[in-house]
Structures are given as structure tokens and as C-alpha cells.
Amino acid sequence: MLIANRGEIACRVIRTCRRLGIRTVAVYSEADADAQHVRLADEAWPIGGPRPQDSYLRGEAIIEVARRAGAQAIHPGYGFLSENADFADAVAAAGLVFIGPSGASMRKMGSKAGAKELMAARGVPVVPGYTGEDQDPARLQAEADRVGYPLMIKAAHGGGGKGMRIVRERGEFAAALESCRREAAGAFGRDRVLLERYIENPRHIEIQVFADSQGNTIHLGERECSAQRRYQKVIEESPSPFLTPERRAAMGAAAIAAAQAIDYVNAGTVEFIVDASGDFFFMEINTRLQVEHPVTELVTGLDLVEWQLRVAAGAPLPLAQDAITQRGHAIEVRLYAEDPAAGFLPGSGRLQTLRLPAPGDGVRIDAGVVEGDTVTIFYDPMIAKLIVHGEDRPRALAKLREALADCVIVGPKSNIAFLERLVRHPVVVDATIHTAWLDRHLDEVLPAVDAAPDRDLLAAAATAALLHDEAATLADAAGSGDPHSPWAIADGWRLGHAGDRLLVFLHAGERVELHARGADGNHVIRGCGEAIAVAAARIVDGRLSLRIDGRARRLRAYADADSAAAHDGEQRLELQRVPGFRFDDSAAAGAGDRVTAPMPGRIVLVRASPGQAVAEGEELLVMEAMKMELSLKAPRAGTVAAVSATAGEFVEADTLLLSLEPQA
Template sequence: MFERVLIANRGEIACRVIRTCRRLGIHTIAVYSEADANAQHVRLADEAWPIGGPRPTESYLRGDAILDVARKSGAQAIHPGYGFLSENTAFARACTDAGIAFIGPRPESIDAMGSKAAAKALMEQHEVPLVPGYHGADQSSEVLAEQARRTGFPLMIKAAAGGGGKGMRIVRNEGEFADALASAQREAASAFGDTRVILERYVEHPRHIEFQVFGDTHGNVIHLNERECSAQRRYQKVLEETPSPFLDEARRAAMGAAAVAAAKAVSYVGAGTVEFIVGQSGEFFFMEMNTRLQVEHPVTEETLGLDLVEWQLRIAYGEPLPLAQEQIHARGHAIEVRLYAEDPDQNFLPGSGKLLKLRLPAPSRHVRIDGGVIEGDTVTIFYDPMIAKLIVWDQDRPQALQRLRDALMASEIVGPKSNIAFLERLARHPVVTECRIDTGYLDRHLNEFLAGDAQPDDRVLFAATAAALLHDEAAVANKAHDHADPFSPWSRADAWRVGHAGKRIIALSLHGQRYEIDAYGHDGDYRLQHGEATADVRGARHDGLALSARIDNEALRLPARVDGSRVTVHDAAGHRHTFERAAAFAWQSKEGGGGNQIVAPMPGRIVLVKANAGDAVEEGQELLVMEAMKMELALKAPRAGTIASVSAAQGDFVEADAVLVRFAD
């Protein structure tokens, strides 16, 4: 086995590879950018080397710098993780030329599958089912438009060199094609440096099911069952699980055989994923092959009891596959979701900033956490904003879903906004629990999964108030222990007054709405009032995780967390409500961008300017397109009016909150 392995990646996957290497006694070598000097993968590795500036093009995409570190550090092999250089043919070939093992497929296999167009042509030769469409070399606008008409609408435009949903557009009619093509090509050029696209007939309400394959240098290829990834938003996977609740044994066997045939067609070595699109009738079509380990590989590991990174290492070292196809036996059901620093209510705008608090469930046989950051770390603007992967396992799907709901309920992120509440709604939605989801459902019905501006009912508001009161009383009591007279009435937080009941005001804010609750009483017994609504609370206790109380004589227990800044309460339906604490007698609203300007929501690059000073525009009209954190953001007019000035040009890099467009008063 290798003695020294370099991991040419960062974050969660670098930490994941380091854990397996450590278990096998392999010395690990990390690389890091200027932005990652204090990152967890740097701290976990046995040694770590700097490779350049904070942007990926200045560091993690610099194959020359990584190979230079490999030579200097004596690395025998390089594990590319996923993303960055993991599917870069030139880098894989350069590793081989340098006498360093590339822990992945042969360069020829990456080449064959790296282009969606070439891969489809190859699969056609090996009788792997394909969706009708065009994957030819002629990429002129005229030819693409003609092929689109021949393929028929609706159709899908895909970046030929791409993945991860970049450069993909659904086109419903011929009139939309030209604009959609230009947008897809622009995004493909930015993400992959390649504007080539392929066209495919769009399968309505499809499922996305992929098969994990492995090949070795001895000619053996097997599959390790499927993963269903039909819960997607903008072609990005949101929830992955195995086994697929849609497949029966016959369909699973047929798709597994097609996946193995696809891998054998390119003499595949190492870990790969063959992805299929599956119609409602059950017919399936080859979509693409990812020639690397996938982000969602842990669900396969949890049901099979295997370490796929170990398999990668052993195969790259020249060993045969550890198991034959007939020895692959799955047990139970596993589900994965990813916790991101993003704001679902603002079109999933990626976030950045320091993780002031990061609470995740304790790992167990049923819960696994794969992360690359800890509390106190910073989510930077330069890379994917994933915080952690949350993987659950149980004997069957209903139990696994309940494990997922419990694990999400136990999670808390303070600092950048997160998608936890969105994932909680997803895990409880009937379309998921009843196995009815397709790849477009989230985009068609996104509002069903967002909190939006929904206001809490009085029961939730009073529960949050009781939790806040208990917290404040406990904080004052703890402080009073150091007081000269801890039993003094001035060392209490119950608004004690001589001769009459004291009143406290608890001020909470949710979705920009301020709530003032009048509170009388102390030590878990309160009379609360908000407007005309009142509640009699008795026996309230908070154990750090949940609030138990009798509210108007109805006993209840609600998951709740509270500190001096916020209160989070889950209602009876499992929905999360996070209230910000506000000053009881002062209210200052933060002045935002307002209706007279457009500001950059985060640092990024302007890729398109669609308006000029003096233009009359309508509310909601797209004025600029910005690229940030690997995605395009459309910046739209906040109101109808006339543009006074445009302060950014195509290609400019702008900082967060920079004013880009001003409107005339």
C-alpha cells in the first residue's frame, strides 16, 4: 500500500480522505490556498503545503503547483477528491508522467466520458439506452437551432464538458431557444472554459438514478447498487438515498448491467458513477458518467458497510477489486442531505462568514457527519458554501426519514444563514415521504418548501417567550452567585416590584416582524400577552434542547434552543421558527438597499450588463447578471423607473454591498 498520499483538494472531501488514510497508516499531505491556511483539512493532515492565492484558479486548479508539492514531499500518489482537478485529463496524465499514481481512472477514460457528446456517441456503440438528441461536433448557432427543431420541444441544453447543473437550460418552445443557448454557453465557458453543448429531448417528470461502479486494473468491473437523486433544485442534488424506492429487482438488475457495460466500454479503473434519467413508465436512458467519487457516496457506504476511499486506494495500488458482484449485499436504507451556508428565502443566495455556532447531532450507528469546518471557522466566498453532509441510516426508509428529521432538528448554525429549515420541510413533505418526487418538482413547487413570510401562531410565540424568560432568569441567577448578597431581590430577573406584579417586555423579531410580549411572573409560571392574545403558562422548564410547559392547561414539549441573541422553536408540525432577540424599548431597522438602488448581494464578477443610464425599466426586469460562488445571480429592478447611473461593467469584480445601479428619484 502507498506510504505517502497527497490530497489535491480541500474541505469536507479532503478531511474524508485523510480519515481513511490515517486508519490505513498512510502519511497524508495536504495543500492549501491563502484562504485555507487555518482550514480543518490543513490541521488534520500530517503535513500541509501552500499552493497560491485564494481563488481556485490561483491554487486548487494549479496542477503544476500541486505536482511540485508532490515531488518535494515525496508523495507516491495523489487523490483528487471531487471537483477541481478530479476529472482533468491533463492533470491525470501529468501525474502518470511524473511517476506519481493518480487515484482515479486512466486519462483515456476521463477523456472518453469527460465530454457528454463523446460519451453519448460511445454509449450508442455499446447499446446503452440514450435519450434522443444531438451531440455532434458542429456547434454553429444555425445547426444547433435546426437540431433543436428536429429533436422537438421541450428539450434540454447541456454543457458538453460540464456537470453539477452548470450550463443547463430547459427550453419549452422554439422562441426561447436562442436566449437559452446563449445563457448556457456563457455559463459553460465560465465554469469549464468550453462553450460546446448537447441537446436532449426533455423527459417530463423524470427521476434521476445513478449507479456506483468500480473497476480494477485486472479487467474486473462491478456496480455497488444505485442511489436515487431525484430531489433536485436547478439540477443540483438536494437529497440522495439508497436503495431507490422506485426500482424493483428486475429494473435494478437491468440498470446495473447497463452501468457495468458503460464502464467496460472505456476500460474503467477506480470509482465512477453512471447516471440515468428514468421516465415515469420505468424506461431509463444514459445521461452521463462522472469519472470520480461522488459527493453522495456515503449512502452507498452505509448500506454496504464499505469504505469506498479505501477501495480507491487499493485499486490505484494495483490490487484487484475486494469483492465480486455476487458478494455485494445491501442492508437497510441511507439518506444524505447537505447543510449549506445559503438563504433559501432569497433564491438560495450563497452565504459567507464566521460560524459563530455550529451544533450537529452526535455521530452514531444511525447518524454520520462528514464535514470540513468546525465552530469558529469561516465560510469563504471563494469556494462551495457546504458546511457538512448529514447522513442517516436505519432498517427501512420510514425509519431513516425519521432519523433525518431528528438529526436536522438537533442541528443549529449561527453566522451565515443556512438551509436547515428548508431541509426539514423537505424531509416531511408528502412528495418525499410518499416517494413521488421527480427532478423538477422542487423548481415547480419551491414555495411549498420555504418558510417565506409565514408568521408563527400564538402557541409558538408564547413558547419562544417562555424559553427566553427562563434563559434570562437563569443567566441573572448565575451572575448573582458572585454577588455579595445572592438572595437580594435586585439579583432577580422577574421584574420584582414592591406591592404589585412586575411586568417584563420580551421583544422578538421574525421575518422582519417585531413582536412585543408582556410577561408577568417568574420561575416557569407566567402570564403572557401579545395584543389581544393571552396565555397562562405553568411549570415551564428548558433542558437545553426542549421546552416543556402547560400552556392554558395543555401540556406540551417543543424542541427549543435559546441564548441571548435568538430563540429557535419547532412547532408541533416540526417547522422551525428562529426569532431574533430585540431590545425591549428600542427598535432600529437596518436601512437596506431601498427602492432607489441595486447593491451586490455578495462579492462576485459582473458577467452581463443589460441596462444603461437613462433607460426606463419595469419592476422585476433583469438589469445585471453576476457570477458568485460558482453560480449566476440575476439582479432585477426593485421598482419601475428610470436608471440614473450604472456603476459596473462586464468583467468587473465587485465587493458585497457595492452600489451597482442607481434609480432617478
């Protein structure tokens, strides 16, 4: 079995194959030479450069590896070539089994345009729009005017929220079309788009379908994915708290009818938008396994990857429709390397610390990285999927909150604190969220990064740092030639008085300086205008028990040489440790005259030239990183002095790209 993908889905397929006794072959790009899927597979082959178009989108290279390695089948995972009909046909032509539907089925379902036309012909409600092959910009503009505004431009191939734009006025259409096409071509290799009326405040509910080559087709229930930010799913759950049994039956029947109409085989997902009244409209069909498939697995008790392999081998579906049962409630969130405070800017870098909750007792972790791995700039910055299962929705939410509190990520910034606030918000707790809510109310769930650190959390994080430093000093002493030297005692002792131990942290970019006296979990910590007495502090299994000014507390706490964190069950505090004395150039002059790369990436467009007058906020360059486009804008009005970047160039973070003439 060759897995033509990377990350957590490649690891997931490899583990299932190993359980079934199937030998696995992985492929990898230059950026993934040390990736976990490469280490897990029985053998792995390089297929090209770090960009997807130079590696994971090279179907001919993947098939050649399969031939040379003696693989009998190819599992495409999701993304990349998983919904590429030409690739599916090429796999079959090479005498290999494609783990998914045929190319013919994909051509009817894999294209959003073709799938929408099919649904309309079968009587499934569809949203008004344009799905034609004529992609001339003038024709698309005319069709947009006919459909009316607001409307959505969508990439006809692909998914994951890429290649989608909302246009609310006629004058916005041309620029949105250009950007959407460019993003679609970069992510999926095709730039065809479709247009459809934008329905305000819908819910997003999808049906998991499965079919075998004997003509059996069933559905495995629904997943609700209404919590979205910029079309990217944030929370996925099953069953939907919105559906009635009647609506569930109607949507399941519509999904099955669509699959049967095109002789569909293997796993697929039919996605619907549902308005406030409960009316549903076909949105798209994904001819592959979905990122959120684990929630279906947890409520049904089934292994969908194993089903995929058995069906591809010609076996019938393991169960009939009336044998499918659901138990409890499952919820999934995705942990990303991104900065919510900076517009969810994707991050990259080494995962210095990665602590995730232990699997079991209703908690599942699907990850493609481990501590010490690097999140690269070339692919989606997902670190892991966290999935929980409970007897009912309230219990599942409670378990999710606990599991998120157990997560610690040090290195690139993450979205954990954002997720923690979101899953406690009334729109999630009460199941009233719709697909547009997050984009309109983001400030309600973004962490307050400029707030002063909570007193008890600060004391706990500082104490964890002190205990870490004492343990590190004792460990160094134990490994030295004189383990009993008085210089190895980590109590801050000084001749004639008790010594201060200086702790310096960064919190939301601000310096926090603390002075501590004492040792072995008994300290007086001074800073932030007060003194805090800590006594009897001990860390056991990631929990810090201590007394703060005489009050006993038990919190999650973690510290190492680079960071310290504490969590009281509802809120977290994350601090970066820095040397007590260092040069800080953050306030360097001229910052408002420079446009720098916010992260590593590739320059897609340069819209400015030397001598050009620009307005504040005007787009000057476009970068591509993590399969997303980033618009870099003028920090102020002025005249461009120099442009240091060229289209197609790869740049590192903080690289100077453009400068403005100094202000008088």
C-alpha cells in the same frame, strides 16, 4: 497523500487516511486558511487566491506542492479537477498516483458528449441530441432546431447542476447558450456544451461502479436522486423505491459494460434518466466519487474511499459482485446556507451556532465546517451532509425527520425548514417525485414565512431565551467580586411591583415584542394580544419541558444572545433576537430606485448604462457567487441614472450597483 480539494470531501478523505495510517497533505486558498480540512491534515500548503481558478483549479501548483511535500498520490475529491483528464495525466507524468481513472478513460467518460457517444456505440439507450465538437453558435442553433424543443443545454464537462439550461422555444436558445457557456467556463474551466431532448417528468437513478487494474468490474447498487431543484440534487437514497429487480439488474449490467469497454479503474457513477414506463436512458458518467456516496456506504457497509485507495495502490477489488449485499435503506440531504424564501439565494457569513445531531444510531454527519467557521462567497455553500440509515424506507424517513429537527443553524439562513417540509410531503413519502416536480410545485414545500408564530412554539422559544438570560446573569455574577449581590438576581424585580422583562424578536422580518414577568422557569408572557402562563420550565439535553397554561409540553428549544428557536417535532420556529430599542431604516425612501448586491460576489456583466431606458424586470447586471450566476433586474421601469459597478469587480452585500432616476 495529497488531497486536492476542500470542504467535507477533503475532511472525509483525511479521516480515512488517518485510520489507515496514511500521512495527509492539504492545499488551501486564501479564503480557506482556517478551514477544517487545513486543521485536520498533517500539513497544509497555500496555493493561491480565493477564486477556484486562482487556487483549486491550478493543477500545476497542486502537483508542485505534492512534489515538495513528498506525497506519493493525489486524491481529487469531487468537483474542481476531479474529472480533468489533463490533470490526471500530469499527475501520472510527475510520478504520482492519481486516485481515480486514467486520463484516457476520462476522455472517453468524463466528457458528457464523449460518454454519450460511447454508450450509443455499446447499445445503451441514449436520448436524441447533439454531442459534436463544432461549437459555433449557428451550428448549435441549427442542431437545436433539429433535435426539437423542449431541449436541454448541458456543460460537456462537470456536474452538480452547473451549466444546465432548459430551452422551450427557439427564441430562448441564444441567451440560454451564452449563460450556460459562461457558467460552465467559470465552474469547470471549459465551455463546451451538448444538446439533448428534454424528457418530461423522468426519474434520476445512478449506478455506483468500481473496477480494479486486474480487470475486475462490479456495481454496488443504485442511488435515486429524483428530488431535484434546478438540476441540483436535494434528496438521495438507496435503494431506489422505483426499481424492480429486473430493472436493477439491467441497469447494473449496462453500467458494468460501459466501464469494461474503456478499461475503467477506480470509482465511477453511471447516471440514467428513467421514464414512467421504466425505460432508462444514459445521461452521463461521472469519473469520480459522488457527493451522495455515503448512502451507498450505509446500505453496503463498505468504505468507498478506502476502496479507492486500495485500488489505486494496485490491489484487487475487496469483494466480487456476488458478495455485495445491501441492508436497509439510506437517505441523504444536504444542509445549505441559502434562503429558500428568496429563491434559494446562497448565503455567506459566520456560523454563530451550528448544532447537528450526534452521529450514531443510524445517523451520519459529513461536514467541512464547525461552529464559528465562515461560509465564504467563493465556493458551494453546503454546510453539511446529513445521512440516515434505517431498516426500511419508512423508518429511514422517520429518522431523517428526527435528525433534521435536531439541527440548529444561526448565522446565514439555511434550508432546514424547507427540507423538513419536503420529507413530509406525500410525493416523497410515497416515492412518486420526479426531477421536475420541485420546480413546478415549490410553493407546496416552502415554509410559510409570513404566518404568525405558533402560540406554543413562541412561548417555548421565549422561555428558552429567558432561561438563557438568567443563566448568563448568574454566570457573570459568579465570576464577579460580589457573587451574592442583589443586583445579580435575574428575576426582573422592581421596587413596589414585579418588573417586566422585555424580549424583542424578528420573525420573517417583522418585530415581535413580548413582556415577561417571573423567574426560574415560571413566567407570564404577554404579547401578540394574549397572556401565556409558563410553569416549571427546564432545559435538559436540548429538550424544554414546561407547562403552558397548565398543559405539559416537551419540545426542542434553543436560545443564545442572538437567537431563539423551538421545534415541536413537526414544525420549527426560528427567531432573531434584537435590542428592545433600535433604529430601523428598512423603510428608507428610494428603495425602488436602487439595485444593490444581494450578497457578496463578483460582477460578471453590466448590461445597462447611464441614460438607458429599462423596463421593469429587465436584467441589468449579472453577479457570480457560490459558483452560481445571479440575475439582477430593474425594480421598476425607468431611466438609469448611474452605474456604480464594473465587470470583474468584487462587491460586498448591499453595495449600491445601479440607480434609477427618481420617479416624478
